[in-house]
Amino acid sequence: MNHFFRRRSSICTSWLFNGATKETCVRPIRRSLCQSPEAWSWKSMDGMVRSPANYVPLSPVSFLERAAKVYGDRTSVVYGSAEFTWKQTHLRCVKLASALTRLGVSTGDVIAILAPNIPAMQELHFAVPMAGAVICALNTRHDSSMISILLRHSEAKIIFVDHQLLHIAQGAFDLIAKDELKPPLLVFIRDPNASASVPNDTHEYETLLAGGDAGYKARRPRTEWDPISVNYTSGTTSRPKGVVYNHRGAYLNALATLSVHGMSSMPVYLWTVPMFHCNGWCLIWGLAAVGGTNICLRRVSPREIFDTLAAKAVTNMGGAPTVLNMIVNSPDRRPLSRKVEIMTGGSPPPPSILERIEELGFRVSHLYGLTETYGPATTCLWRPEWDSLPREEQYRIRARQGVEHYALEEVDVRDSVTMESVPADGATMGEIMLRGNTVMSGYLKDVKATEEAFAGGWFRSGDLGVKHDDGYIEVKDRLKDVVISGGENISTVEVETVLYRHPAILEAAVVGRPDDHWGQTPCAFVKLKEGFEVSREEIIEFCRERLPHYMAPKTVIFEDIPKTSTGKIQKFILREKAKALSPSSSS
Ligand SMILES: Nc1ncnc2c1ncn2[C@@H]1O[C@H](COP(=O)(O)OP(=O)(O)OP(=O)(O)O)[C@@H](O)[C@H]1O
Numbered sequence: 001m002n003h004f005f006r007r008r009s010s011i012c013t014s015w016l017f018n019g020a021t022k023e024t025c026v027r028p029i030r031r032s033l034c035q036s037p038e039a040w041s042w043k044s045m046d047g048m049v050r051s052p053a054n055y056v057p058l059s060p061v062s063f064l065e066r067a068a069k070v071y072g073d074r075t076s077v078v079y080g081s082a083e084f085t086w087k088q089t090h091l092r093c094v095k096l097a098s099a100l101t102r103l104g105v106s107t108g109d110v111i112a113i114l115a116p117n118i119p120a121m122q123e124l125h126f127a128v129p130m131a132g133a134v135i136c137a138l139n140t141r142h143d144s145s146m147i148s149i150l151l152r153h154s155e156a157k158i159i160f161v162d163h164q165l166l167h168i169a170q171g172a173f174d175l176i177a178k179d180e181l182k183p184p185l186l187v188f189i190r191d192p193n194a195s196a197s198v199p200n201d202t203h204e205y206e207t208l209l210a211g212g213d214a215g216y217k218a219r220r221p222r223t224e225w226d227p228i229s230v231n232y233t234s235g236t237t238s239r240p241k242g243v244v245y246n247h248r249g250a251y252l253n254a255l256a257t258l259s260v261h262g263m264s265s266m267p268v269y270l271w272t273v274p275m276f277h278c279n280g281w282c283l284i285w286g287l288a289a290v291g292g293t294n295i296c297l298r299r300v301s302p303r304e305i306f307d308t309l310a311a312k313a314v315t316n317m318g319g320a321p322t323v324l325n326m327i328v329n330s331p332d333r334r335p336l337s338r339k340v341e342i343m344t345g346g347s348p349p350p351p352s353i354l355e356r357i358e359e360l361g362f363r364v365s366h367l368y369g370l371t372e373t374y375g376p377a378t379t380c381l382w383r384p385e386w387d388s389l390p391r392e393e394q395y396r397i398r399a400r401q402g403v404e405h406y407a408l409e410e411v412d413v414r415d416s417v418t419m420e421s422v423p424a425d426g427a428t429m430g431e432i433m434l435r436g437n438t439v440m441s442g443y444l445k446d447v448k449a450t451e452e453a454f455a456g457g458w459f460r461s462g463d464l465g466v467k468h469d470d471g472y473i474e475v476k477d478r479l480k481d482v483v484i485s486g487g488e489n490i491s492t493v494e495v496e497t498v499l500y501r502h503p504a505i506l507e508a509a510v511v512g513r514p515d516d517h518w519g520q521t522p523c524a525f526v527k528l529k530e531g532f533e534v535s536r537e538e539i540i541e542f543c544r545e546r547l548p549h550y551m552a553p554k555t556v557i558f559e560d561i562p563k564t565s566t567g568k569i570q571k572f573i574l575r576e577k578a579k580a581l582s583p584s585s586s587s
Helices: 002-018 022-033 037-043 061-070 086-102 119-130 144-154 163-178 205-210 247-260 283-289 302-311 321-328 351-359 384-388 391-398 447-454 492-499 536-546 571-580
Strands: 075-079 082-085 110-114 134-137 158-162 185-189 227-232 242-246 268-270 293-295 316-319 340-344 362-370 375-379 410-414 430-435 459-467 473-478 483-485 488-490 505-515 519-528 555-558
Touching: 061 086, 061 119, 061 247, 061 283, 075 086, 075 119, 082 086, 086 119, 086 205, 110 119, 110 144, 110 163, 119 134, 119 158, 119 283, 144 163, 144 242, 158 163, 163 185, 185 205, 227 247, 242 247, 247 283, 247 362, 247 375, 268 302, 283 293, 302 321, 316 321, 321 340, 321 351, 321 505, 351 362, 351 391, 384 391, 410 459, 410 473, 447 459, 473 492, 483 505, 483 519, 488 492, 492 505, 492 519, 492 536, 505 571, 519 536, 519 571, 536 555
Parallel strands: 075 293, 110 134, 110 158, 134 227, 158 185, 268 293, 268 316, 316 340, 340 362, 519 555
Antiparallel strands: 075 082, 227 242, 362 375, 410 430, 430 459, 459 473, 483 488, 505 519
């Protein structure tokens, strides 16, 4: 073996000294060592040892262990008057993990949590995997019926419930009991900033944690592939699906999201993205890697956001385009005294909103991804040469979904049937597909859906997009949302982008309305800004001036736009409404 090492090291360095290129120097020596280059490279690696010294399954739990050492006295989390350092957070997580094992939690058990963005959410994201279990953070906007379905589906053993959501959990328990099934064990989370009495015969979070063993040795995953969380999709287009994440993917995506967002050391992060959404786009784990401070808010409103940005010297935050829209249109908005990086994604951000949020002093980074890709998967990486473009053009570019981040192998736009890559012409539509280590392990208990999602060796997003000549992708629509009028695909995102440019429009969503002649025509649902008035005809004319006529809405309906808790417009509801109108008969 030593012989191989010596020979190899001479191969590696000799080309540096004799002026030869690496290629010309290495090839002849390779041939002398063995017959094929493949065999050579394999043989030269003989005798390597995988040991704890050089191989540890990647897990974001290690971020917390390091944070306790490196950032021990720095603030880990702030929520009202409650505040912990990273040393304290680590100790609390160790004790909580120990308490979980004492409750009988074993490797692979699912532990659910129903809570807003509070410190317990952060702690459970570490404590649950430290007990070898799998965290399932549930959407706080679900009703009892949906929660009961998800608890049954995930077979959660324990559920931690915030005091304000107790009635939802209890309703779910009643439904489970009706079917003579055993509901999970409930642990009640009291708010440190409010008083609430603990229901009888129920475990209480702080008491449970206090009883844990501070010397508990955290369980580590046996392999990187071990599950760390199960996240249900937003349910925008269908019933939520249980997406399983593994330790390796969570580790990688946490780091990639930090880097995309420019968070390298001790950022102060304001939580406006729900922590239950893709584990807070993996940043619950990521912030521990960089010793960040988590600023938690129970409720998100523009006033609270602006007060907190100033009071806590926030450096970074995230939010769906709906949150950005809420900020730029709020009477409480004010220019920032220092730059705040804001990461947006979850639905297509209209360029006009990106522009307006930056006018207030935010700097936006745009991300695209799905629950299935641990949240962020691509980013509209900014190129300095774009700085000199006209402003409108800059924001049009910034609204593109961009390129894969460094932890994902590849993103592409392909024909769903032939799997051929579409030409990079900015016009040919195909399905956005992704592959790499930050794509889910699969759907929980749904082999068929998993196989379908991965058919052809790529994860199929169900989003339609184009690829520009610089390789940047742009989402045009969801497959389910695209309007087909007279055989032409109409990107509802493009029509909405134009609608958002109208000064009177606060929110807009476009769906297909059945039409006797064209099959479908675009139907716009519009919510106006307070104090503004505009007629349907004016809106249609506004669009016709800026779009090919077939793309302009033929119908405009003024009303509130229904959204999911992750800020996505529930187009299936609007589609039903458009369908209920008598078919239009434009020819
Ligand atoms: N930056 C973005 N631009 C455009 N669309 C985005 C962006 N980020 C996310 N999306 C949309 O959000 C989708 C992913 O959403 P998520 O995984 O939260 O659940 P969902 O797809 O809404 O739920 P369900 O699958 O249950 O309907 C993407 O497929 C895409 O349509």
